[in-house]
Amino acid sequence: MANLFSYDFRYDDNEHETETSEAQKEVEDRIGRVYMRLVDPQTLPLGGEIDDTKHRLLRAKHEQLINDSIHGLSSVFTVLDSSQPWIPFWCLNSLDVMGSDIDDRLRRHTMDTLRRMHCPSGGFRSDPWQLPHLASSYAAVMALVVVGGEDAYSVVDRHAMYRWLMEMKQQDGSFAVHTGGEIDVRGIYCALVIASMLNIMTCELVSGCAEFIARCQTFEGGIGPYPGVEAHGGYTLCGLAALEILGITDVLDLGRLAKWMCVRQMPFEGGFNGRTNKLVDGCYSYWVGGAFPLLQKALRRTANDDYLYERPALQRYILACCQDTRLGGLRDKPGKHPDLYHTMYCLIGLSLSQHYVGVDPAQEIADKSSVFSVPARMMQWGAVPARAKIIGARINILRPVHPVYGISFGPLAQGIKYFYSLPPLAESFV
Amino acid sequence: MGESEKYNSDKGDYVSLKEQEEWRDVTPIPQEEEPNTVCPIAYTDEYSDMMSYLRAVMAKREVSQRALDLTGRVIEVNPGHYTVWMYRKQLVEELGTDSESELDWVAEISEIHHKNYQLWHYREALISRLLDQKTAEALTQDQLVRHPVIRRELLFATTAIDGDSKNFHAWSYRQWIVRTYGIWDQELVFVDAMINEDVRNNSAWNQRYFVLMGNGSRRPEKNLDSPLEDSLVDREIAYAIEKIKLAPNNESPWSYITGLLLRHAPARLYNTLLPKLQGLAAEGSGYATSITTTPMYWSTLVDIYERQAKDLPDQASVLLDMARDACDLLASDHDPMRGKYWEFRKSQLCADATD
Numbered sequence: 001m002a003n004l005f006s007y008d009f010r011y012d013d014n015e016h017e018t019e020t021s022e023a024q025k026e027v028e029d030r031i032g033r034v035y036m037r038l039v040d041p042q043t044l045p046l047g048g049e050i051d052d053t054k055h056r057l058l059r060a061k062h063e064q065l066i067n068d069s070i071h072g073l074s075s076v077f078t079v080l081d082s083s084q085p086w087i088p089f090w091c092l093n094s095l096d097v098m099g100s101d102i103d104d105r106l107r108r109h110t111m112d113t114l115r116r117m118h119c120p121s122g123g124f125r126s127d128p129w130q131l132p133h134l135a136s137s138y139a140a141v142m143a144l145v146v147v148g149g150e151d152a153y154s155v156v157d158r159h160a161m162y163r164w165l166m167e168m169k170q171q172d173g174s175f176a177v178h179t180g181g182e183i184d185v186r187g188i189y190c191a192l193v194i195a196s197m198l199n200i201m202t203c204e205l206v207s208g209c210a211e212f213i214a215r216c217q218t219f220e221g222g223i224g225p226y227p228g229v230e231a232h233g234g235y236t237l238c239g240l241a242a243l244e245i246l247g248i249t250d251v252l253d254l255g256r257l258a259k260w261m262c263v264r265q266m267p268f269e270g271g272f273n274g275r276t277n278k279l280v281d282g283c284y285s286y287w288v289g290g291a292f293p294l295l296q297k298a299l300r301r302t303a304n305d306d307y308l309y310e311r312p313a314l315q316r317y318i319l320a321c322c323q324d325t326r327l328g329g330l331r332d333k334p335g336k337h338p339d340l341y342h343t344m345y346c347l348i349g350l351s352l353s354q355h356y357v358g359v360d361p362a363q364e365i366a367d368k369s370s371v372f373s374v375p376a377r378m379m380q381w382g383a384v385p386a387r388a389k390i391i392g393a394r395i396n397i398l399r400p401v402h403p404v405y406g407i408s409f410g411p412l413a414q415g416i417k418y419f420y421s422l423p424p425l426a427e428s429f430v
Numbered sequence: 431m432g433e434s435e436k437y438n439s440d441k442g443d444y445v446s447l448k449e450q451e452e453w454r455d456v457t458p459i460p461q462e463e464e465p466n467t468v469c470p471i472a473y474t475d476e477y478s479d480m481m482s483y484l485r486a487v488m489a490k491r492e493v494s495q496r497a498l499d500l501t502g503r504v505i506e507v508n509p510g511h512y513t514v515w516m517y518r519k520q521l522v523e524e525l526g527t528d529s530e531s532e533l534d535w536v537a538e539i540s541e542i543h544h545k546n547y548q549l550w551h552y553r554e555a556l557i558s559r560l561l562d563q564k565t566a567e568a569l570t571q572d573q574l575v576r577h578p579v580i581r582r583e584l585l586f587a588t589t590a591i592d593g594d595s596k597n598f599h600a601w602s603y604r605q606w607i608v609r610t611y612g613i614w615d616q617e618l619v620f621v622d623a624m625i626n627e628d629v630r631n632n633s634a635w636n637q638r639y640f641v642l643m644g645n646g647s648r649r650p651e652k653n654l655d656s657p658l659e660d661s662l663v664d665r666e667i668a669y670a671i672e673k674i675k676l677a678p679n680n681e682s683p684w685s686y687i688t689g690l691l692l693r694h695a696p697a698r699l700y701n702t703l704l705p706k707l708q709g710l711a712a713e714g715s716g717y718a719t720s721i722t723t724t725p726m727y728w729s730t731l732v733d734i735y736e737r738q739a740k741d742l743p744d745q746a747s748v749l750l751d752m753a754r755d756a757c758d759l760l761a762s763d764h765d766p767m768r769g770k771y772w773e774f775r776k777s778q779l780c781a782d783a784t785d
Contacts, residue, residue: 016677018627021677069469070468072469073472074472075471075472078471079510081471082513088468088469091469109467109468127461129485130513133512178516180519181512182547219639219689220636220685226602228643229636230598230632255778256689259771262771267765275632276632277632277680310768310770
């Protein structure tokens, strides 16, 4: 059985039909039709093997969609008016991961756009009439790092950002996503990604974060947005990545977490779902798939052991089911419209599956939980070329990305080098 | 955009605010057209127009009905505009707007925009003002459940769940209400009904755990590892088994009961749950095939034997052998997609044995 595909893996509903099982079977029908077109006919008598050599990443088509989007978006995007800092991030990071050209003009225009989205009192928002938002700030900072260069980095006022982050900080260790906004694990992730990148980590900023995240781990083993709420792929990555920045992943029950993460991979589809008994979705290729390198490190496994999930099956799902061959871009699943969010998350999920990205446990840094160890620990991550697994044409290979930041190593390293050459904040020493 | 500003929208012709007498006194603040913007959005004339006037009233810190109405229209078109939600909240407070009608309005928005984040958060704020905790503390659970404010909110969340049985926000909102006002008992009834409707609804199973942890107290989550009363454990094991029998190849009840017992009554894993599962797996039970062909059964055995080996070290060797056999069976037959995981799991068992 080449790379684990089989109709035996279809969901068994024990002849007890419910809404969940019917929805699952419908998706499997759809995806089954996609996969059957890829089956090598000569293997049908023996069950049917998918010819995985044929998968092709349609770079040019995705580039086209992205470049069109950079040029302009139709009025249907009005609903993203308040998430505007995300859009250049989805676009530029996708281009970068694909190794596509980001010319000077695009860099300058992106910088100018994000400069206008920068709030002088800290954080980023779509325009001066909107409140700064933690998720938008995360996206903007990452986009500027992908653009790279001192001009881009200096768009951010680090001191203002720190003050604003501390305004969002809650007593219980969490962060609100904007003034008066909701509180959940996303906030912690965004705050720590920003702070660790900009060299504005302080004990005050990180206090209580690990404890809050630990309280969000449910009886299932995954992590939810808030204590008590259902375990969910997005929040699981946010929690695990935040703990990796803090250097204390062992506050979690890693055994239960590993189990929950592994069960998210759908046996028939190959992709991941985000919650128990829900449907597969391409974006979880990053939120769950991308968490496996982090889990690997937390479990102190080495490059000699593979990640705990089936990498080829995920890549097959992304390449065969998530690419929109007509419109370009990537999507949740066949039948859904592609969009920039799914394009980016499918691509970085694909990258993190193609490459083995890890940290050699023999190089463990002492005093991991000190805020001063953050840049060194983050830069220990790297790709191990011998452990790469590329499904389909060799040219499908993407740039490796860092699982915590979701951006490629080149821009990441440049950014960290720059920000850590600046003096730390006075508040770091309090 | 050669047309005039009037055009047909769902609600009839749109008339620019500039043409409206009511808005004569306001100078709109249009969005600045910046050159070289990446990913510029081509807003509709309607949206641009509304936002121009909204910026103007926000700049003046105007507190008025017309400002309130305008926030409503913007939110209808762009429900993700969190800043406008915040502004609306301020206006409602300062205008002393009737909370009932405001709740009705939020309900209308939720009908159009099911998956919106902000409306739930907004609703929480409204309810907190309508029924503060101090007042609530003086009432019994029964009284609270029948209180018009709470009854209405439970219905609101239920309606959302009727439309989307796993609506993340709706279930989370119910947790907030239950936790804030201490109405745990009714939630168990609701959970039961939802599990009966679809035994695979994991949000309902998660809620069940949530309710059990609240356990009648008004304080939030108990200590994560606090023990549960025996009778409660008996009840939950029986409940989980009953639901497993309906559809053994369903993750939810298995991860529920294993998670619950591991945290709060580990000895019951092997003293009570194991014999019941073995009973189901036995020939002639009527469930032998369906139970022994689902990976969840074998996976649960691994968890049970591991725990049992830890608690009863003199039997550890035999138990861990059985656990390792189950891992092998899972990797080869029942759950090959997770082959690497089962290999890992097995290696962890060995590690425990040599400790």
